[in-house]
Amino acid sequence: MKDYRQQLLAAYEQYADALFRYCYVRLQDRELAKDAVQEAYTRTWRWLTDGNEPRNLRALLYRTAANISIDELRRGRTESLDALTEQGADIADPSATDPSVAARLAEALTLVNRLEPKYRDALLMRHVDDMPVKDIAIVLGESENAVSVRIHRAIAKLKELHDHA
Amino acid sequence: MTMHDTENNDALSPIREISLAPGEKRRIRLHLEAYIDVQSARTSSRSRGGWFSHHVGLAVVVLIAVTAGGTVTLAHWSGPDGFFYPFRKSVTERVELALTFDDEERLDKEMEQLERALGEEELFAEREFAALAAESVAEERNEDEEENEDDDDRAPERDAEAQRDMDDFDRELNGLEKELREFDREAEDELG
Numbered sequence: 333m334k335d336y337r338q339q340l341l342a343a344y345e346q347y348a349d350a351l352f353r354y355c356y357v358r359l360q361d362r363e364l365a366k367d368a369v370q371e372a373y374t375r376t377w378r379w380l381t382d383g384n385e386p387r388n389l390r391a392l393l394y395r396t397a398a399n400i401s402i403d404e405l406r407r408g409r410t411e412s413l414d415a416l417t418e419q420g421a422d423i424a425d426p427s428a429t430d431p432s433v434a435a436r437l438a439e440a441l442t443l444v445n446r447l448e449p450k451y452r453d454a455l456l457m458r459h460v461d462d463m464p465v466k467d468i469a470i471v472l473g474e475s476e477n478a479v480s481v482r483i484h485r486a487i488a489k490l491k492e493l494h495d496h497a
Numbered sequence: 498m499t500m501h502d503t504e505n506n507d508a509l510s511p512i513r514e515i516s517l518a519p520g521e522k523r524r525i526r527l528h529l530e531a532y533i534d535v536q537s538a539r540t541s542s543r544s545r546g547g548w549f550s551h552h553v554g555l556a557v558v559v560l561i562a563v564t565a566g567g568t569v570t571l572a573h574w575s576g577p578d579g580f581f582y583p584f585r586k587s588v589t590e591r592v593e594l595a596l597t598f599d600d601e602e603r604l605d606k607e608m609e610q611l612e613r614a615l616g617e618e619e620l621f622a623e624r625e626f627a628a629l630a631a632e633s634v635a636e637e638r639n640e641d642e643e644e645n646e647d648d649d650d651r652a653p654e655r656d657a658e659a660q661r662d663m664d665d666f667d668r669e670l671n672g673l674e675k676e677l678r679e680f681d682r683e684a685e686d687e688l689g
Contacts, residue, residue, distance in 0.1 A: 337533050340529075340533070341526070341530070341533075341624070344526055344529060345526075348517060348522055348525065349516040352515070352516065352517045353512065353513075353515040353516065357512060357515075366521060366525065368518070370525045370528055370529065373525075373529050374529065374532050377529075377532065377536065378536070381537075381540060382538065433511065436511040437512070437515070439511070440510075440511040441511075441512065443508060444508075444509070444512065444599060455509075456509075456512065459509055460512050460513050473605040476601055485552055490508060492629075492684055
């Protein structure tokens with residue numbers, strides 16, 4: 333139990349930002365993304381204390397965060413990115429005081445959210461979070477080959493969207 | 498925003514910059530640590546209390562079972578045929594009288610109790626009489642059965658005796674017939 337505590341807290345320091353990013357892109361709400369990260373860690377702790385053995389803690393955390401984000405989206409608590417942008421909501425990191433940085437972020441989020449979620453998730457995990465294909469396969473419940481194909485298609489699709497933008 | 502390279506594209510770089518503010522990260526970590534500590538404390542207290550609560554639960558169940566069994570037994574023994582009935586009745590009646598403050602009502606109650614007592618005495622006497630009657634009937638039946646058994650033992654003797662009586666009767670009848678024939682003959686002779 334003590335060992336898991338250290339393990340989970342170390343995983344928090346290591347992956348909390350990446351998980352926050354992962355949830356933020358999906359939920360497009362800073363507060364909801366923070367709650368999702370917190371919930372992902374507490375759920376993982378319960379899962380560990382139920383006597384389960386983690387084979388890949390990082391993949392487990394991502395998977396848990398993905399499930400929480402999906403639940404959150406199904407609950408309909410989040411608004412679309414467009415709506416938020418139109419209302420002038422703060423979609424960017426508050427630490428980014430530069431309006432041009434906020435605009436670039438909004439543009440990037442708009443772009444990646446035009447991708448199908450299965451392509452978007454694979455692309456972000458690989459090229460934003462630098463996650464190995466093997467771990468992405470565990471998170472998505474797919475084979476490594478399928479994940480590689482998805483990443484490749486996601487890049488092509490993103491390029492296409494970017495060129496048309 | 499340009500996309501020259503698939504691996505290092507500029508399109509995704511603003512997303513890479515998204516992160517928790519230090520204060521936010523610290524707050525979530527504190528919450529997580531507190532959650533882990535509370536859960537750990539709960540789990541350990543539950544595991545310590547498990548054995549105790551199991552035995553206490555068992556003891557409570559046994560106590561309830563014994564109490565229920567005792568109540569049923571006591572109720573049975575306090576019934577009209579039970580051992581405790583006179584005590585229970587006496588106590589109930591006394592309490593009943595003690596709780597009646599009106600003299601007339603008390604007198605009525607005393608009369609009721611007296612009548613009830615008489616009724617019960619009568620009932621008990623009837624039951625006793627019925628029991629005695631049943632006992633005597635059973636005794637008579639036993640005696641009859643014993644006699645019948647004796648009769649069965651002497652059956653051949655009785656048959657022989659009856660046969661002898663029949664033979665004597667036949668002989669007497671034959672004698673009488675003979676006398677009658679002689680009388681007829683004598684009468685015919687006298688007339689003829």
